[in-house]
Amino acid sequence: MKLTDQELKDLCLKTRHVVENDLEALQPEIEQTHVFPKEYFDICRENKLFALTLPEQFGGLGLSVEQFFPVLEEICRGPGGMRMNLHYANGLDWDILYEHGSQKLKDKYMNKFASGEFFTNFALTEPDCGTGADIRTTAVKKGSKWVLNGKKTLISHTDISGASYVIAVTDENKRKKGGITAFFVEQDLPGFTVEPMPHMMGCRGAGHGYIFLKDVEVDDDHVLGNVGEGLEIFMDALALSRASIGVSCLGLSQRFLELAIARAKDRVTFGKPLIKRQAVQQMIADMGTQVYALRTILMDTARQFDHGESIEMKASMSKLFGIDTVRTVSDSCLEIFGGIGYFEDNPYGPVERMYRDARALWFEEGPRTVQRLTAARPLIANGGFIE
Ligand SMILES: Cc1cc2nc3c(=O)[nH]c(=O)nc-3n(C[C@H](O)[C@H](O)[C@H](O)COP(=O)(O)OP(=O)(O)OC[C@H]3O[C@@H](n4cnc5c(N)ncnc54)[C@H](O)[C@@H]3O)c2cc1C
Known part of the structure; x- marks a missing residue:
């Protein structure tokens, strides 16, 4: 959707009002509890804050980046944990599935992002290596399944998400030259566990966790893009x-x-x-x-x-x-x-x-x-x- 200049100004003003009044009002409690209350999700849903960039066919506003950034700036004036959640919800959250997911996964999940009933997380960082081509999580093809093993750390939104975008080594000899693959992994699969991390200095409310993958099995249609394109x-x-x-x-x-x-x-x-x-x-x-x-x-x-x-x-x-x-x-x-x-x-x-x-x-x-x-x-x- 392309907003007129006036519509964009109105949306920015409305967002500032919601952020500095309704959302700020929730933060003193979140500073103590480190958890978003239900009202946070209700306010964001009512004001379409989870759906600013999401394509219109999935219930979003489908804003271009040029129109999204001024609205995001308003959101970013507010509490950091909410900013973290809304920045992710309007980007990586749905975009990786939309761009690289199988039709089966898109049919199942793309309609769930606008309402905030479904979140993903982006699981790249690992405890025992740098952030990138030296990751240690592996995915091995066994029959028709991929079997994932490994650990991830510092992952945002693990407390509210239903699935992870996981990056894993699929060919040790190639690594960054086509040996790393991205997967969509539902968090309720056997062998997938999340452990909460200690509380953070700021950005409170955004839950972070360790992810442990122990012989987690996914089908081929959970590969994002093609095998070897993960990085x-x-x-x-x-x-x-x-x-x-x-x-x-x-x-x-x-x-x-x-x-x-x-x-x-x-x-x-x-x-x-x-x-x-x-x-x-x-x-x-x-x-x-x-x-x-x-x-x-x-x-x-x-x-x-x-x-x-x-x-x-x-x-x-x-x-x-x-x-x-x-x-x-x-x-x-x-x-x-x-x-x-x-x-x-x-x-x-x-x-x-x-x-x-x-x-x-x-x-x-x-x-x-x-x-x-x-x-x-x-x-x-x-x-x-x-x-
Ligand atoms: C609030 C928060 C949310 C996060 N959310 C996510 C998430 O959702 N998903 C996810 O995958 N990750 C997430 N991260 C992890 C984040 O991406 C990493 O913290 C970041 O990439 C740095 O990696 P590291 O912490 O392992 O630091 P390290 O790799 O240990 O680096 C520590 C320091 O050493 C420097 N350094 C490292 N390697 C080199 C080198 N080769 N040469 C020179 N200097 C070097 C770095 O610049 C850094 O200053 C999150 C982190 C935070 C704090």
């Missing part, structure tokens, strides 16, 4: 998700900036509001410049994606620049707030929680080293040319 499928899917992490950095940074200005207007020291001090104005100008630059990079990346071009390099740049932005903007915000910024229940807004929430963004969809590697490869190949 490409996972890495392709991650590109847009990395750019979405850039949007997550943007939403938080924009809110840090607004809160810093509000506080600096109110706080009077030595007879003058902080906002009148040149030193503070300079910090605010730097924060605004970074926020604006990040938004511009992201919208360019979104346009390129919607035109069907590869965004691998720009997605990694978006995430890299996003982390730098949210790091410096959140530091400046807390500096402007002074000591009160370090405390919970701040009357201006939840800066202490936002600071904790932001830290997850360093790791989601790969750390800085991985983003730099992905950005450097095409830059070097093209002699530094950026289209």
Whole structure:
């Protein structure tokens, strides 16, 4: 669906209202329980927040990335755990199945995403190796079945999901040259177990778990794409998700900036509001410049994606620049707030929680080293040319 400019503005405003009122109101309890209450799912369902990008034929709004990113920015101003869930629900959650799943699996599951009655998780990271071609989970063909064995760690949404996208080695001799395959694995299969991970610093409510696969059997129609294409499928899917992490950095940074200005207007020291001090104005100008630059990079990346071009390099740049932005903007915000910024229940807004929430963004969809590697490869190949 292509919204008019006015419809998009209205959707953004409505989303901001829902996030800053209805969803924020649930977060104090979630900070204690670390679990989303039923109301969270009801609010998201009512406002179609699980279905922003999902194609219309499956009950979604089918927004393009250019139209989705401004709405996601509004979501990302809010609590980090909800941001994590909604960023995933509008990307990897349904997209891998839609692009690479068998018709049988699509018929069974594609209609269940819009309502939030069904979630997947993305199971790449393992405890005993780096995140990528050196994974140790295996899938061996036995008769008509694939038998999976292995461990995954740090996997988001394992507490609410019904199936996992699992990546496994199917040919030890080939590995990243066609020896890794992606599977759709239902969590209720014999041998599939989930163990919850300890509580996180921030992004509370988003449940994380270890996944253990012990002789889990799936049919051929649970292979995603073709045998041997797993690494490409996972890495392709991650590109847009990395750019979405850039949007997550943007939403938080924009809110840090607004809160810093509000506080600096109110706080009077030595007879003058902080906002009148040149030193503070300079910090605010730097924060605004970074926020604006990040938004511009992201919208360019979104346009390129919607035109069907590869965004691998720009997605990694978006995430890299996003982390730098949210790091410096959140530091400046807390500096402007002074000591009160370090405390919970701040009357201006939840800066202490936002600071904790932001830290997850360093790791989601790969750390800085991985983003730099992905950005450097095409830059070097093209002699530094950026289209
Ligand atoms: C909140 C949260 C949610 C997550 N959700 C998921 C999920 O849903 N699915 C999933 O699969 N994973 C998930 N992850 C895992 C995440 O993708 C990894 O944490 C991330 O890729 C880093 O891997 P690692 O933690 O194993 O760190 P390590 O690989 O141990 O790296 C630690 C540090 O060493 C550096 N490093 C590692 N290797 C090299 C190298 N070769 N050269 C130079 N430096 C290196 C890294 O940059 C990093 O700074 C999640 C993580 C978090 C924190």
